[in-house]
Amino acid sequence: MERKAVLSQETLEEILRRIVRVAQPDRIILFGSAARGQMRPHSDVDLLVIKSGEFDQNRLVGDIYMNLHGVGQAVDVILVTPEQVERYRHTHCLVIAPALREGQEVYHA
Numbered sequence: 001m002e003r004k005a006v007l008s009q010e011t012l013e014e015i016l017r018r019i020v021r022v023a024q025p026d027r028i029i030l031f032g033s034a035a036r037g038q039m040r041p042h043s044d045v046d047l048l049v050i051k052s053g054e055f056d057q058n059r060l061v062g063d064i065y066m067n068l069h070g071v072g073q074a075v076d077v078i079l080v081t082p083e084q085v086e087r088y089r090h091t092h093c094l095v096i097a098p099a100l101r102e103g104q105e106v107y108h109a
Contacts, residue, residue: 007034007045011073015045016107018067019077023060024109025051026082031095031103044074047106048099052082 016028032046033039049064061079068075078095080088088096 028107029103031099
């Protein structure tokens with residue numbers, strides 16, 4: 001399946017629907033080239049998924065990716081807790097700071 005150079009609203013909504021169904025996150029932030037409107041044919045959709053509570057991070061990320069299969073767009077999911085967001089929001093060597101600074105909130109529970 002060929003990747004799209006522009007992220008359509010329909011595709012974004014389907015990606016969000018699948019993530020919300022599996023993970024029940026608090027927030028989802030779109031960042032990177034898709035948020036800037038600069039996607040190219042080989043760009044992926046970068047999403048910071050923020051989820052409270054107790055959960056197996058590795059298992060949940062795997063479940064999210066399994067449910068994104070067939071969506072027609074490459075997606076990169078970064079799953080974090082609100083505590084991790086607070087701890088690392090000013091650490092510029094991690095993706096959390098730029099995602100919060102430059103990203104767009106596309107889902108809020």
